[in-house]
Amino acid sequence: MKKNYISQRNNSTLVAPSKIDLSYELPILSESNDIPNPQSEGLPKPKEKYDADIIVIGGGPAGYYAAIRAAQLGARTVCIEKGPLGGTCLNVGCIPTKALLSSVEALDTVRNAEDFGIKVNEPQIDVQVLMARKDKIVNQLVGGIGVLFKKKNVHHIKGIGRLVDRHTVAVSGDSGEQRISAQNIIICTGSEPAKLRLPGFEIGENVWTSNEALQFKTIPKSMLVVGAGAIGLEFGYTFQRLGSDVTIVELMPQILPAADTEMAFELHKHLEKKGLKILTNASVVSAEDTDSGKKVAIKTSSGDKFIDVEKILVAVGRIPVSSGFGFEEVGIKMERGRIQVNERMETSVPNIYAAGDVIGEPMLAHVAWTESVVAVENALGMDSKMSYKAYPACVYTNPEMASVGLTEEQAKEKFRDLAIGKFSYSHNGKAMGIGHANGFVKVISEPKYGEILGVHIVGPHATDLIAEAVVAIASEQTVDELMKAIHPHPTLSEPIQEAAMDTRGEAIHKP
Ligand code: NAD
Numbered sequence: 001m002k003k004n005y006i007s008q009r010n011n012s013t014l015v016a017p018s019k020i021d022l023s024y025e026l027p028i029l030s031e032s033n034d035i036p037n038p039q040s041e042g043l044p045k046p047k048e049k050y051d052a053d054i055i056v057i058g059g060g061p062a063g064y065y066a067a068i069r070a071a072q073l074g075a076r077t078v079c080i081e082k083g084p085l086g087g088t089c090l091n092v093g094c095i096p097t098k099a100l101l102s103s104v105e106a107l108d109t110v111r112n113a114e115d116f117g118i119k120v121n122e123p124q125i126d127v128q129v130l131m132a133r134k135d136k137i138v139n140q141l142v143g144g145i146g147v148l149f150k151k152k153n154v155h156h157i158k159g160i161g162r163l164v165d166r167h168t169v170a171v172s173g174d175s176g177e178q179r180i181s182a183q184n185i186i187i188c189t190g191s192e193p194a195k196l197r198l199p200g201f202e203i204g205e206n207v208w209t210s211n212e213a214l215q216f217k218t219i220p221k222s223m224l225v226v227g228a229g230a231i232g233l234e235f236g237y238t239f240q241r242l243g244s245d246v247t248i249v250e251l252m253p254q255i256l257p258a259a260d261t262e263m264a265f266e267l268h269k270h271l272e273k274k275g276l277k278i279l280t281n282a283s284v285v286s287a288e289d290t291d292s293g294k295k296v297a298i299k300t301s302s303g304d305k306f307i308d309v310e311k312i313l314v315a316v317g318r319i320p321v322s323s324g325f326g327f328e329e330v331g332i333k334m335e336r337g338r339i340q341v342n343e344r345m346e347t348s349v350p351n352i353y354a355a356g357d358v359i360g361e362p363m364l365a366h367v368a369w370t371e372s373v374v375a376v377e378n379a380l381g382m383d384s385k386m387s388y389k390a391y392p393a394c395v396y397t398n399p400e401m402a403s404v405g406l407t408e409e410q411a412k413e414k415f416r417d418l419a420i421g422k423f424s425y426s427h428n429g430k431a432m433g434i435g436h437a438n439g440f441v442k443v444i445s446e447p448k449y450g451e452i453l454g455v456h457i458v459g460p461h462a463t464d465l466i467a468e469a470v471v472a473i474a475s476e477q478t479v480d481e482l483m484k485a486i487h488p489h490p491t492l493s494e495p496i497q498e499a500a501m502d503t504r505g506e507a508i509h510k511p
Pocket of ligand 1: 228229232250251257283284316361364393394395
């Protein structure tokens with residue numbers, strides 16, 4: 001049943017969402033006595049005194065999703081965004097990187113065409129076309145959010161939002177500053193690439209973050225990537241497949257330090273086979289300018305190394321964007337830049353919520369979406385709680401890697417016994433047919449009831465396949481349910497079913 005927030009209210013004199021004129025200027029309240037007093041711990045002012053029911057600060061995955069969900073529930077919603085809608089994900093994250101990875105996939109398909117009985121000439125890369133394709137996809141999706149806002153009656157204001165008090169946001173845009181007030185505020189200001197404070201690693205022509213790496217004009221001859229998280233691996237893989245000589249330096253003993261160790265090593269093995277050089281237990285120390293780029297000093301477990309590269313990509317994590325917007329001044333508690341929230345996405349200020357990268361790890365668009373819905377629903381009087389039990393983590397290299405639930409290391413800490421099943425893509429007909437029979441599926445369960453604790457996939461289309469495991473873990477399914485569910489044949493999903501069977505030693509196609 002569709003819930004309508006406004007229709008639940010008594011004596012509402014609010015303008016119905018459909019009547020909001022998207023071109024009108026919101027009233028300036030600065031001289032009005034209606035500005036709520038931040039110090040007041042008394043009852044909130046009547047809702048009619050506010051310009052909107054919800055103001056969302058930020059229009060990335062958390063923000064635009066929150067705004068649409070709020071409008072869907074009947075709230076008068078304003079979304080403040082300074083840049084293009086869609087935030088990191090659409091503009092400089094998930095979408096453009098996947099567009100580039102699709103070009104890489106097309107290139108590899110052509111390179112391997114002879115294996116499939118097709119004779120082709122040596123493929124040529126046209127960087128301009130490749131970038132134009134990426135930009136077109138981004139622009140289409142960014143425009144799509146604008147269309148959704150209009151259709152769903154979200155009022156978008158372009159500008160930088162700053163909290164004046166717990167109900168008021170000052171927005172500075174091209175036409176000056178305006179103040180708007182709302183019953184509830186949802187902060188979704190996102191994150192930005194972390195920088196390395198080491199000599200020679202200042203961002204510039206030869207030292208990039210993921211933002212600069214998405215604007216390349218020519219393919220660098222060589223690249224050093226600092227950090228083997230999802231960003232480092234995806235960019236390192238992209239440039240390596242396009243022809244760069246890529247070395248990835250990772251501080252920890254394994255790539256993707258938070259991932260299941262066995263799966264991280266499986267991915268590492270396949271990426272090295274493709275030609276990526278990966279140094280783990282290693283850290284960069286400094287970089288010096290050279291005629292052709294940078295000379296980087298690296299400390300490794302087997303001594304110091306110096307590598308000459310054209311470009312450096314710094315991919316050492318992301319940090320929340322949370323300072324300079326009045327958050328702490330109105331009493332919002334933060335820890336190292338992250339806004340502190342509870343499972344209802346409430347901050348320490350009762351009517352202010354936060355969602356997405358600004359609250360810290362896991363910084364994933366699909367997690368941000370879910371957090372934002374929880375925030376909105378609670379802001380509108382519903383009772384929603386965030387659960388991180390079954391969120392997927394994905395890496396879009398080839399093979400891909402995707403995980404949900406506990407790693408084997410985490411499961412061992414929680415359970416005395418485990419039943420673990422594995423099934424390789426080398427025994428899967430579909431994977432062989434498409435020429436990507438690499439990797440395997442691992443299902444981790446507890447043996448007493450057979451509850452599925454974790455599913456990890458390194459293999460073709462792992463990031464699409466993981467959705468089945470997300471549902472299984474979110475709904476507390478057992479391995480028996482997973483193995484008895486009829487999976488389509490021939491598909492890449494069969495190894496999930498077989499790995500579930502293997503937890504009982506009953507995989508049919510396992511030699
Ligand atoms: P990350 O924190 O996941 O990985 C950074 C890596 O850099 C870590 O492995 C860390 O050990 C290493 N590192 C840090 N300092 C180092 C140093 N001085 N020398 C060598 N290594 C060093 O961060 P990320 O990969 O930049 O990604 C940021 C966020 O964005 C993450 O939350 C990530 O999950 C998310 N993201 C997700 C996807 C996806 O879902 N496919 C893609 C991109 C980004």
